[in-house]
Amino acid sequence: xTNDDSQPLExxxxxxxxxxxxxxxxxxxxxxxxxLSDADSQQIIDxxxxxxxxxxxxDAVDAGRIKVAAPIAEQLAATVGGIMSxxxxxxxxxxxxxxxLEGAGIDVRVLKGLATxxxxxxxxxxxxxxxxxxxxxxAQFEHAVAALADAGHPRKLAIRGNRWxxxxxxxxxxxxxxxxxxxxxxxxxAGHQAAxxxxxAESEPYHVAGQRLLALPSPLxxxxxxxxxxxxxxxxxxxxxxxxxxxxxxAASEAYDMANAAGLGxxxxxxxxxxxxxxxxxxxxxxxxxxxxxxxxxxxxxSAAPSASVLAAAEAAVAPPAVTARTLWSIIxxxxxxxxxxxxxxxxxxxxxxxxxxxxxxxxxxxxxxLRRRDS
Amino acid sequence: MNVTQRTLGGxxxxxxxxxxxxxxxxxxxxxxxxxxxxPGTIDELIGDIVEVLxxxxxxxxxxxxxxxxxxxxxxxxxxxLPVPPTSAIDRP
Numbered sequence: 001x002t003n004d005d006s007q008p009l010e011x012x013x014x015x016x017x018x019x020x021x022x023x024x025x026x027x028x029x030x031x032x033x034x035x036l037s038d039a040d041s042q043q044i045i046d047x048x049x050x051x052x053x054x055x056x057x058x059d060a061v062d063a064g065r066i067k068v069a070a071p072i073a074e075q076l077a078a079t080v081g082g083i084m085s086x087x088x089x090x091x092x093x094x095x096x097x098x099x100x101l102e103g104a105g106i107d108v109r110v111l112k113g114l115a116t117x118x119x120x121x122x123x124x125x126x127x128x129x130x131x132x133x134x135x136x137x138x139a140q141f142e143h144a145v146a147a148l149a150d151a152g153h154p155r156k157l158a159i160r161g162n163r164w165x166x167x168x169x170x171x172x173x174x175x176x177x178x179x180x181x182x183x184x185x186x187x188x189x190a191g192h193q194a195a196x197x198x199x200x201a202e203s204e205p206y207h208v209a210g211q212r213l214l215a216l217p218s219p220l221x222x223x224x225x226x227x228x229x230x231x232x233x234x235x236x237x238x239x240x241x242x243x244x245x246x247x248x249x250x251a252a253s254e255a256y257d258m259a260n261a262a263g264l265g266x267x268x269x270x271x272x273x274x275x276x277x278x279x280x281x282x283x284x285x286x287x288x289x290x291x292x293x294x295x296x297x298x299x300x301x302x303s304a305a306p307s308a309s310v311l312a313a314a315e316a317a318v319a320p321p322a323v324t325a326r327t328l329w330s331i332i333x334x335x336x337x338x339x340x341x342x343x344x345x346x347x348x349x350x351x352x353x354x355x356x357x358x359x360x361x362x363x364x365x366x367x368x369x370x371l372r373r374r375d376s
Numbered sequence: 377m378n379v380t381q382r383t384l385g386g387x388x389x390x391x392x393x394x395x396x397x398x399x400x401x402x403x404x405x406x407x408x409x410x411x412x413x414x415p416g417t418i419d420e421l422i423g424d425i426v427e428v429l430x431x432x433x434x435x436x437x438x439x440x441x442x443x444x445x446x447x448x449x450x451x452x453x454x455x456x457l458p459v460p461p462t463s464a465i466d467r468p
Binding site: 055059062081085089092095123125126208 | 379380381382383384385387389390391396397398400
């Protein structure tokens with residue numbers, strides 16, 4: 001991996017972190033250290049907080065791969081202490097929640113940071129995460145929410161009736177920390193596509209604080225991390241997902257087999273490419289099957305502002321003959337996220353318009369017409 | 377040890393389940409509780425810890441934590457918590 005001065009500073013720092021993580025312990029890396037001025041250091045610390053890679057930054061500073069002034073290194077170490085403190089508290093609450101769910105007879109799979117920290121990182125302290133993510137079967141979802149509520153863990157936002165089905169997950173308050181309870185692996189259209197996979201067929205067990213947990217197998221962990229990159233690219237992308245992708249690349253072949261079977265090849269192509277570019281590397285060769293679905297969804301998610309005609313074509317390629325409002329919204333939402341990224345203050349306005357258009361009914365023409373009016 | 381914990385850069389932070397707060401273990405406390413390698417003065421630190429915990433109920437986490445806190449082997453860090461995380465899912 002190179003330390004190319006022409007790359008953005010964040011890219012070079014992320015590359016150094018990943019290089020450090022993936023290098024063999026006995027490999028004396030000859031990579032040149034990145035020397036940060038005080039101003040650059042602050043910029044990188046702010047970036048690492050937003051992208052949840054502060055422990056990796058601290059580790060790279062400790063290893064001499066990134067050089068900062070001593071007072072800044074001390075500030076960084078203090079920040080890492082706070083993060084580790086929050087993580088052990090969050091993890092403890094999550095373990096309790098998992099015990100509640102399993103006690104209620106609900107199958108649980110641990111997703112994202114709470115799993116990758118222990119299974120894919122050389123030291124779990126290196127994986128920062130701000131919430132816990134658990135997957136349950138859709139048929140057990142309402143039972144799971146009720147079991148957690150009975151245990152004193154309410155949902156953060158009340159959603160009437162079965163409207164939870166329009167989201168891939170809901171957020172539960174676990175004693176001041178956040179638990180995202182998923183009934184789909186991913187959000188937007190990919191979540192509906194991933195429903196074709198049997199996510200509970202296999203699992204990878206591991207232990208935290210003496211409690212046995214079940215994670216998804218590594219190909220599905222890679223699929224999830226890559227999807228996170230793609231689907232959240234315009235609104236909530238985290239470099240921690242890029243790092244997850246790099247650490248899980250050994251599972252790429254199996255992940256492509258699963259992704260292509262579910263029509264998710266487009267997402268894996270884009271997710272792996274995004275993670276590579278984030279570290280200044282050349283994207284790997286796309287390996288998705290050459291299908292209409294892959295072609296159109298690739299266009300939707302790689303475009304800064306997908307046009308109405310591309311969205312409509314993607315919808316036709318993906319949606320079943322009887323288009324459901326959920327599927328439609330899943331496809332259209334990248335456009336809304338694009339506007340959000342341009343100006344976050346527009347978010348409330350967009351949500352208001354979406355509510356007014358009533359996306360929860362199968363009224364696709366009205367929704368598209370409304371979006372066209374908004375765009376004009 | 378059945379409590380959640382993290383160790384990085386020579387710092388070890390564990391959850392005190394008795395109080396649901398986190399604490400930082402120092403020196404010999406880290407060595408005893410987590411098995412972290414502390415160079416230099418291991419024997420001396422082990423001696424100190426053993427003395428502090430002498431006669432303690434091995435399974436009484438609360439009492440053991442309290443003894444180690446009193447002797448300065450454990451430093452509370454919960455007050456250093458960062459801003460609570462926010463979820464992307466329910467963001468308005």
